[in-house]
Amino acid sequence: MHTIGQPFDTLFIVHSGFLKTVLIDEFGNEQVLSFPMKGDLFGVDGIHTKRYSSEAVALSNCDLILLPFKKFIQLGRTHAELEHAMYSVMSRELVREQGMVSMLGALSAEARVARFLVSLSERFADMGYSSKLFNLRMTRHEIGSYLGLTLETVSRTLSAFNEFGLITVDQRSIGIKDLDSLRTLRRLPPSSARSKQASKKAREAAALSRNGVTDNDGDLQVAAV
Template structure:
């Protein structure tokens, strides 16, 4: 049995919380719907997924808007179609901890499947577009397409493995190695999306990178300057160029002579690096 999820735009805007939080429906010339096959391709699921009349809604967000919030009841998964986001946890004191930087092809909201409540929130770092995947529709499709269900488990496992690989580095590597691995990780992600892995814009601030890596803003700024001095990268406004990705992947610590050449971080230094 095939299931259609295509509902009227008016009804969607009235009934779906994400539409209210996201600032409305996509613009006139934006993509409004994606088929199951298109979503599967975006997630990197093999082509054995059967096509049908199931359609999934697109919603656009502006930078700073939240896709979902902590404590919001779970009923939808989200696939990033374009743009950049951050996923954060917030403690009782209101302190934010960045746990991921989702981008094209990433699946969001998996953390809420267990108890039906979102434990994190997703915030747009740039203008972005996400595809809404109602969980009930997904589970019904899984009953008719067992291979699809298995593939989705693989996608969820992939997301978890990515997070764990970087988290494990936080406890075992020093500041320079953490920043180097982060840049190498971003390089790999851009290549996966079909873009250059050596020159890109990062939409997060240096402070957000530091929060994610467990480092201060000053440490991030000084480390990037040291990498530039060592000839590993170039940074201009929001644009970063990686001159030696292999070296960044294996770097443990810069030579002391390189660190001595790095000037002190200015108080008014630009706090954004780009991608």
């Protein structure tokens, strides 16, 4: 695999298993950036700086496909579709990270955990596993780091979802009970208003303060190449 700062030369594709990629800040704290699993690509961040800026750690037995970057470039010379696939994958990563930024910037703890569960559920479904019942491969601490929350908040939120009938939780084992509510959740009713094992759906709290899209206020000069 690779560690931070190591010279970049190869990309990685997950054939099977689960990993995390992490960034280590100037104080040694680690921040989880992604949880690659089957079909996911990582190591791309090394292309620009010639060194990996993040580090991958296996969370289970893993089977990886190594993709030496130079060799890949050569293949791209003769197989245009490969090249386009790479652009596409990198673009997808970019969009995914945009989603992360938008989530971290705007959503409550509950909404983040809900999204995380939905996303996991969908990814497991894509891989042919059950989307309704699965085991987390990562700790609460790692989930928290990924979502910009503390492990206690993650734990509490999962417990609240459980109380609320949206999921079942037993340690690492998660059962999805009400995917729709998880999908659309913004905020849970206050705990004072919760009844044990309540089965009614989470209502929208409809945050709002909506702003119309700002119009252009600058002129535009364009030139094609």
